[in-house]
């Protein structure tokens with residue numbers, strides 16, 4: 001995060017660079033590092049998957065339906081006769097992008113609400129808290145179904161609906177941390193100096209709770225991925241033929257019934273691996289941000 | 295004597311149904327130093343917050359540097375100007391600095407807000423301020439967690455002085471430090487006053503500190519001023535029972551614990 005302005009150019013020799021910028025993986029242990037590596041790989045596949053995929057999603061031949069692994073098709077074929085490995089590689093993009101949209105949107109909303117609540121306190125805080133409590137009562141999936149009914153089913157609609165449903169949860173967690181941080185005397189010192197509230201929040205308050213923000217975002221990513229897969233599974237998220245792991249789980253259903261579970265299993269496994277990795281990492285980041293709360 | 299640089303008249307602050315500060319008035323002469331003493335909960339910090347605009351007075355007025363600051367600042371320029379008039383150093387060295395920011399960065403940030411100047415000019419000024427408060431180059435560029443409480447307070451003092459304020463409020467600013475460091479910082483504050491002409495409001499429960507550093511004092515009890523006058527007179531010849539109690543409750547060599555008669 002470049003929130004800290006590059007200031008005095010004097011001697012910066014004995015300054016530890018690692019503690020500035022984004023909180024890294026320090027203190028998350030071997031598990032945290034392995035999880036981060038898995039996630040990095042997943043993101044890489046999401047980006048370059050289409051280049052890696054040996055076949056396209058539309059190269060379908062029903063005669064290959066449920067054919068097992070062959071020399072050229074390492075994972076065999078789906079029920080519709082597409083190359084399973086290619087579909088997994090292609091599906092990574094929307095499967096990762098969806099939760100990413102949810103996380104970014106929910107975090108922005110949640111951080112803004114939390115900071116306003118913490119900064120203003122009093123009646124503003126109370127009103128915002130009530131609004132958040134009402135929103136909190138809506139299950140994300142229900143909101144996504146409603147949104148799909150109104151705006152039409154798509155990944156974007158589902159993602160935004162989930163973001164709105166998750167934002168209150170994020171706001172609630174971050175509000176407590178923001179209130180704690182706001183009561184610290186360095187914030188009061190900045191106010192007395194005459195800095196504007198938004199500048200103090202942007203340059204000092206938010207960076208000082210960034211550990212928790214990153215941790216919560218990571219954990220949210222896991223939830224969002226499962227929910228989006230479920231939404232796509234019931235047909236209200238990503239629309240086939242666009243490749244997506246959630247869609248694949250749904251489309252593999254008929255195969256499961258016929259004794260060919262490969263497609264559902266493979267896509268489900270991809271989801272599980274990413275979600276477990278992201279949860280384990282998120283928990284460790286969270287524990288660390290709590291532990292380092294001076 | 296010239297016009298006081300800071301005047302509080304009838305300051306009152308009510309929290310809910312509790313009156314933390316009750317009709318407090320005092321004046322601080324230019325270049326002078328005023329102590330606020332009183333037991334815990336007597337309203338000293340609340341007065342400091344009123345003076346610095348961190349809390350808004352329920353009643354009463356505050357004049358600093360010839361301008362009224364009883365109401366919240368209306369513009370960014372006004373806020374900045376107030377920042378360049380009255381500054382504060384808090385008690386807790388552990389929370390008074392941004393944990394992600396070195397002393398140099400936090401002082402520079404203040405310089406940029408108030409005085410601007412090129413990067414090199416600001417850097418020179420940061421070094422000057424560090425010298426003034428006795429910080430070496432390593433300490434100046436270290437993060438707060440790598441510094442001792444005394445070093446952190448020196449940074450907090452340098453940061454407060456960076457805006458070149460006319461008035462510095464010290465709210466128990468050395469209370470958390472050990473005695474030898476306290477003495478060093480108090481001496482330093484005396485030197486800074488000679489060098490910069492800044493006026494002090496010193497909030498302390500340590501009467502020895504008060505005697506060393508201030509010309510005048512007010513004694514607060516339950517939000518009210520119970521005694522006011524020259525520090526030496528108040529400490530040597532208190533007119534009020536409460537002040538006497540406060541003075542006599544400070545442990546001294548030969549002091550024996552005994553039951554206190556609370557008025």
Ligand SMILES: Nc1ncnc2c1ncn2[C@@H]1O[C@H](COP(=O)(O)OP(=O)(O)OP(=O)(O)O)[C@@H](O)[C@H]1O
Nearest residue numbers: 309312313314332333334335336337338339340341
């Ligand atoms: N924000 C607040 N809300 C409600 N009550 C408050 C608030 N701030 C202070 N008080 C109350 O006002 C009274 C005075 O508090 P203050 O902090 O000014 O005392 P103090 O003289 O600085 O004490 P100490 O020596 O312990 O620092 C206390 O009873 C305190 O509980």
Ligand SMILES: [Mg+2]
Nearest residue numbers: 338339340465
């Ligand atoms: Mg106090």
